[in-house]
Each structure stands twice: as C-alpha cells, then as structure tokens.
Amino acid sequence: MSPFKGQTGLRRILNATGYSLDGLRAAFTGEAAFRQLVLLNVVLIPLALVIDVSRGERAMMVAVCLLALIVELLNSAVEAAIDRISLDLHPLSKNAKDMGSAAQFVSLSLIGCVWLIILLG
Known part of the structure; x- marks a missing residue:
C-alpha cells in the first residue's frame, strides 16, 4: 500500500473532490486551450438541448463535447x-x-x- 494514500471512506472522497476542483481551476487559469473548449461547450451544449433531435442523439452531442474537455485535461497533464x-x-x-x-x-x-x-442525417 502506498504511504501517500492515507485516507479512506468519506474523507478520501472529499479530498479527491478537492483535488479534482484544484485541477479544473489550474486548467482554467493556466491553459488557454481549456478555456476555449469551455467556451465551445458553453455554446454547443445548450444548443444541443434545444435542437430537435432524439434523446440519444442529444446525449451523443453533449458527450462528445465533454469528451474534448477530458482529453484536454489529460493533454495538459502530460505536458505539465x-x-x-x-x-x-x-x-x-x-x-x-x-x-x-x-x-x-x-x-x-x-x-x-x-x-x-x-444535423445532416
């Protein structure tokens, strides 16, 4: 067992949430590409919610937008x-x-x- 993994249960979950929020904050303040993707998501996700498509199509449209944010977080982590x-x-x-x-x-x-x-299908 790693000596760096000292917490269990609810404390571990709260710590992990804090670390995740720190990571999002670091990406937003330090990575222009992440901010640009957030802006793209601010436009595309609401648009996906109002376009007349099926629930499955809407879910796919939102999911690929969020996937790009995930990839950018991982890309930024590799670069760092x-x-x-x-x-x-x-x-x-x-x-x-x-x-x-x-x-x-x-x-x-x-x-x-x-x-x-x-949209074209």
Missing part, C-alpha cells in the same frame, strides 16, 4: 509532467506532447463528425 521533468528539447518529450495534441485533434474532429452526422 513532461515540462516538470525537463524543459530541454528531446525527441521523446516532443513525441509525447505531439501525441497529446493529436488526441485533442481527434476529439475535436469527433465533435464535428457527430454533430454533422446528426
């Missing part, structure tokens, strides 16, 4: 970890950051595809 290790240019560091960026590109492409398929 790489930068913490070293700011030196290294091919493996570049690959890791580029792959995180590619994941975000795929998630944004997924938003476009899902929305187009539903």
